[in-house]
Amino acid sequence: MEEIIHQVEGIDFHHPYTPYDVQEQFMNTAYEVLQRGEGQVGILESPTGTGKSLSLICAALTWLRNHKRSKYETSVIEAAQEFKDEPDWIVDQMLKRKREEILKQWEEREARLRKIRAQEKAIEERGSKRRRLEEGNARNSKKTDNSDDDDDEWLLDEGQDKDSSQDGDDTSGFSKETRVLMNKLGLGSLKTTEENEDISDNDIKFISELRRPTFPASLPDSLLSGNSSTEPEGIKHLPLSSRQRLCINPAVSRLGSLPAINDRCTELQQSKSKDRCQFVPNADNVSLTYKFRDSALATLPDIEDLFELGKKLHVCPYYASRTAVPGAEIITLPYPLLLQKTARDALGIKLEGNVVIIDEAHNIMDAVANVYASEISLNELKRARQMLGVYVKKFGKKLKGENRVMVAQVAKVVDGLRVWLEGAAEMKSDQGIVDPNTLLRSKGIDQINMYKLIQYIQDSKLAYKIEGYVAKAESEGESDVSSTIRSTPILHGLLSFLVSLNNLSSEGRIFYHKVSKDDIKLSYLLLSPTHAFSSIASSARAVILAGGTMSPFEDYTAHLFPGLAQNKITTLSCGHVIPSSNLCVWTLSSPRPKSDTKSMEFEFSFQKRSDKSMIYELGTAILNICTVVPDGVVIFFPSYGYLDEVVSVWSEAIAGQPKTLWEKLQTKKAVLRETKGGSSDEVLAQYSEAILGENKPSSQATTNRNGALLLSVVGGKMSEGINFSDRLGRCVVVVGLPYPNIHSPEWKARIEYIESTTLERLKVTCPSTPRSEALIIAKQAARDFYENACMRAVNQSIGRAIRHRNDYAAIVLVDRRFAADRIRTKLPGWIRGGLVEGSENGGLGQMMGKLSVFFRGKKTSLNT
Template sequence: MEEIIERTRNMDFHHPFTPYDVQQQFMHTVYNVLEQGNGQVGILESPTGTGKSLSLICAALTWLRNHKKHAYEISVDTAASSFKNEPDWVVEQLLKRKRAEIVDLWEERESNLRKIRAKEAMMEERENKRRRHGERNFGREAKDDDEDDEEEQWLLDEQDDRDAPRFSDVDKEEIGDRNEGDQAKIYYTSRTHSQLTQFVSELRRPAFPPSVPDEFLKSHEDHEAEAVKHVPLSSRQRLCINPSVARLGSLSAINDRCSELQQPKSKDRCQFVPNANNLGPTHQFRDNVLATLPDIEDLHSLGKTFQVCPYYASRTAIPGAEVITLPYPLLLQKSARDALGIKLEGNIVIIDEAHNIMDAIANVYASEICLGDLIRARLLLEVYVKRFGKKLKGENRVMVGQVARVIDGLRTWMENALNIKADQGIVDPNALLKHKGIDQINLFKLIDYIQGSKLAYKIEGYAAHIESQGDAKPARPFSSTPVLHTLLSFLVSLSNLSSEGRIFYHKVGEKDHQDIKLSYLLLSPTHVFSSIALKARAVILAGGTMSPFEDYTAHLFPNLASIKITTLSCGHVIPAANLCVWTLSSRLPKSAVNRVEFEFSYQKRSNKTIIHELGLAILNICTVVPDGVVVFFPSYGYLEEVVGIWNETDSTQPTSIWDKLQNKKAVFSEVKGSSSDDLLEQYSKAILGDDALAVPTNPPTRARGALLLSVVGGKMSEGINFSDRLGRCVVIVGLPYPNINSPDWKARIEYIESTTLKRLTECETPRPHNEAIAAAKQAARDFYENACMRAVNQSIGRAIRHRNDYAAIVLVDRRFGTERIRGKLPGWIQGGLIKDSENGGLGQMMSKLSGFFRDKQQGS
């Protein structure tokens, strides 16, 4: 490790700007983890605004190009060893020829890609000229074939037809380029489509030296920088260009219909799927992808241009790619990786926004179904069997009957469960499966049949067809509630039940119209993530707020040796003087006699005195903080409760706290389920001016900026940018612990305790039983507390967004003053904490804030 660090000490990472010290530190750490390989894991925290994505790109691509150079050098050295008995001059000539072959192949490939880029640029300029002259551009669109009105299209295929090969089984080997398939690649994944698009835009900034060793290129002095080769992967829902399929709307319906249109006997075979008949357009598509650094929208456009399916054709570009971007589900599900041909062995996996990774794994494997879904599914099945029952033969007849039994059995349990007094709880899977003999059905075989026969698509498609005929309107795209696909997802979860998963019931709706929902929750991400970490050369988990780190090591890869894990918490790029962090434990200092402490625990937070004191504290903050103040509460329910009390008046307090706040700033409050975009626009315009819409319904006459009341874990707490004037102060009210009495959290706590206890008592050096029990309980408490602190840290991170930004952060709760909680804040926040602020009061804080903002305003 020391050797690697020394070798990279003065390395040029080809950053397009002059990197800050924290960026240099971040890039060196990433490079060192990748260079060590052998299953190394890096858990890296770099605050938002520090250029994390660009630093990841520069470190990873620099490593990749160096790795490729080294591979070329090894290939030449290997060739040299086979000529060891030849004279030196013969060996030198052979090696010279070998180097020239490598360079010629590289030059030919790069030259072809340069020509494609030049052609793309010329076409783009031509298009811009057309637009400037007001000309219309008629692109080539695939024609929407008339929909087949014959009901026979909904009839289930026989077994022989379902076993016919499709593109993914045969043609991809013929049309793919396998020459570069063994070269190392970087798989980059993030949570949202917009984050992936932003990453691609960052990927276009830097330029990297060629992947061929410099000494090989001595005779090619005029060589250019080698462009990065990038392939974005996504779902059919985003990439399908067949209008008759894309308009179906639901992902499951699109997947089923796409698969169906690849059957050899299908009379409407999709003309866009790559095969031996459209090799030319497929290769053009592949080469354009590798030449142009596309995002998903570009990929979709290229598919339309070459009239070839971008979902399938993008796979042909994977062998030649250096960077492959994809959303979480495509990486986290083994079935998705296999379908896309993703090989992790020897490759790099970078997971950005990785504070979401454990929740993302749970969401990918989660499923749920309501009683109302089952009732609708049974109705659809009856309609289908009434029309096609006599035509169903053999396996089709048996399996359709089994689907009906499963629906009836689950429905019986759920109808009985409506009489249970508790509104939510854990479900015994054996009790769930005992009705209607479901436990006698081979669920694995049934699931395989439903998937292979496209039963869900056929039944729901026929129902939509019948409904459209009855309405005398054009056929609807597809059922807005694909209940049979929902049932299939739940059956998959049911068949995979293990110690890592639980099923819960939850009553929803009003008493008179009550429904009940079954949901599957994966309690542990360990098995899912281990399958990735054990195969990849190295894994980087990166995020703006990864603290606290313990959960990742304890629950993603608990059996990985500590020597294989590297952690880093970067400081911020802002100067220390641009951050002021204060822990407000009480409105009065510690020495005061009648001191009321702020503690917003579930037992104490409804105390009106505490809520009143909180209102006065925020009112004072609004007096000295210019522009925008954002306050985060533990929950929507508590926010409503607080606002209600702030609106109260009495004889001693004729003017409410709410009115006083509105006289200081324009006040906005987040409402559960409402649009975050509209609220953010109103809030922004109240601060930045410029539009009449900025004024709230009852505008304050003396408002200075705006106050936004929001919720930790709400829409405003993640992904929203409160930079500069929008977030001069962020206030965190209390610690937003999850409801530990909810069935899912009870199950999580129980699972962590039992698995930790098992690990500590069954290892090579087992702990004493009592000590192991105490450690297991502490592990569960840490996981529970860390979930709370990750949410807090995400909210805190909304404020400082770039080097010249500045803000104050106020943590309102005495518990923020404890060493345990303070230690779980990000390093850069800990560095900005005012020493002993938890012992001061509102007066001392006001003095500090006044001086902080006065200095900033004078400095500007």
């Protein structure tokens, strides 16, 4: 370890600015993890506003270039070893030839990419890409001609026999050269389950960060000596995404839903298709495919760049991008494509010997669960059955052999699940765990070979064909099509649920949940990400999880890397770049000092939080905070239900008081609140306008209101991804500890799973542990997981405030439990460092004094 640390010290990370100490610490740690390799894991926390993403890029690219230089030098040394018994002049000639070959390949590639970069620089159109993409999608959504012959498009192909189901996508109609190229590009029998990704600015922000630093060439100086090129070697970055974001075929992209796009795309590649996709890479457009590859590697593209490049070259960016994978230094892709081995294989991504870096990794365990989650509701099953009926009525006489049998089996499965849910709707409990054996016995669907049925649905594109035909029939207003039938991918949802049902393991459970009086749903939940993440953890050279709020760390080591030796895990919690004087953290345990024996305590546990007197005291504390804190104050409550309850109490009239507490708050600041299912953008715009707007409404001009108060919910839309920087977040208040509902079936199942797996692990690692002691350890492990889930949500909310070096804010933690050492250790290091010592004993009066001094000092320094 000491030797590695010594190697890391003094490295030039090529940071475009003078890095802060915490950035140096972060880059050194990340580099050390990558340098050690051999299954190393780094869990790194650096607060938002500390340049974490740029530091990751600088550390990773510096290591990668150094690693490549070392490999080149090693290859030359190995070449010399082959001729160690030959005369020196022969060895010298062979080494010279080897160096020249390496240099020539490097120079040719870099010259080619430089030429493309020069061309692209002259025709940049980045500012109008989004608008063109949206206009293109609008044009693609036009209706196509509907004739009776077109109905054959939705008819199931004949010969869905064993051979076709085993072979997957049929490529027999293509030439040998095309089949070789298609296999190279990942076109063929490999199947991948892709999930829809929200289109966000994250990839664009990453690209902008990637463009800041420059790095030396990946060739060692000994090979570059005398080379006339002085231009630094460009970074080769490739973003990958789903067909939904990259498809340029209007006949496919207009379908809208990702499952339908996937099915139609693969169908248009089959030899039986009368309209093969003209954009798919093949032997005829291989030169355009390689031009796409070089352009992608030359220009640091984002997803929209690849889409536009594919349109320009008339080649599919989804498939053509795979030719760029071997030459890329950085590949970015969404969670679903990374977390599933089938998806990685289809994209040609190999983790062995490579590094996996997950930024914003605080939600990685939830992301794993979401990738493997699925659900189907009673109303959806009813619509699915109706769709099947409409389809069979149209094509029933044309269905033969296996098609007829399999469509009947799908109907039987739908009926079985529907009957079970109709029975569950009569149960007293609104939610619960489902025994899969009981579920499968409904209508005898346990007699169906589920694996074979799933394969058939995938190979035949049954879901796409049925939903496509029904959507067409509905658009034509056919009288026998119910208006309740929609073109949403219900059957694709059913397929996902059947896959989950077929792959049930000890890590997953099925639940039922009553959605409304008229609907109930089945859902599959992955209880632990361990097995799903294991293919990444065991394959990659190194894994780095980085985020602004990774604390507490224990869950990542226990559930993502449970079998990894401690000496292979490196954790780091960086401080903030702000000076300590810019942060004030106060634990408000009670309205009055602890020395006041009559003082009540703030404890917003489920059992005590409905105490009206405590809710009123909370409102009084917030009213006082709004008096001394300028501009924006954000309050985070445990749940939407509790926020409604609090507002209701604050709105009640008090004898002898001319105004309610709610009205008093509105005289201090403009009060806005987040609502479940409401528009967060609209609320945030109103909140920002109240604080930053130059032209305030006349109703505000006549008051003494100073800024705005935003009432939000931990885990809601305001608690993640929104920056309350500067005036928007001068104070963040967290009310209570937002523990999940431990009595819900999902959390009962999680707790039970953690306890049982902990006991099993103890039997293997510590077989001499007494049963009673093992039970205590298992229960504590479950308790820690439960508590950590709560604290991750708290930490994510707290992180909304301080966003850059010159920012400042106060953080108030309202609950006596925040004073417990067990809870405080789960706060990020920079928050713990800002805690006012003894604040938990001070009460509201002392807090007000501290806040007044804090903000007066900031006002004075700004005036100065």
